Amino acid sequence: MIGNPAHCAAITVSDAGIMTGIGLNGSTLFDPQGKVSRAQFLALAMKTAGGDVSGIGQGTVIVFADDGDIPAEYRPYVIAAYNEGMISVPDGNGKDNFDPRGNITVSDALVMLGGILKTEKPVVKPVFAGSDSLKGELADVVSGLYAAGIIDSAENLSSELTRADAAVLLCRALERK
Structure with missing residues (x-):
């Protein structure tokens, strides 16, 4: 490296x-x-934030349609994040899928990280590379991460992390x- x-x-x-x-x-x-999977990034982000998942059992039920696809090592992190409202991924069919083994995109990673870190939307929207193309929740989260100094641009958001x-x-x- x-x-x-x-x-x-x-x-x-x-x-x-x-x-x-x-x-x-x-x-x-x-x-x-x-590449980094969605479940892997969630666990990494929660570890970074100091999330404690020691009391969460493997058998705890969550509502994702693909619950059975969540690897055991990441399951407590997914359960904790879901229960705390940090993640929710509706797929348009009325069912929630997490896609734990899928490679995470930069934009999904930023939304996940912003939720876990509980970044707040800045009062004044900052202007930075790529910020003009952001909309909705993504704009708020990315602006919050930028204001916190965690990111320095909003480019290549559709790329895999x-x-x-x-x-x-x-x-x-x-x-x-």
């Missing part, structure tokens, strides 16, 4: 026990271009705790 802009962020979140490398051929690598992107977001959130 030397030379990668996310190098320091990766070290910071790793040292904090939030995000670690992945095993590959007997080595542990960070894999900065690797990489591990490097996640490390930078989580590192900036940690710095503001």
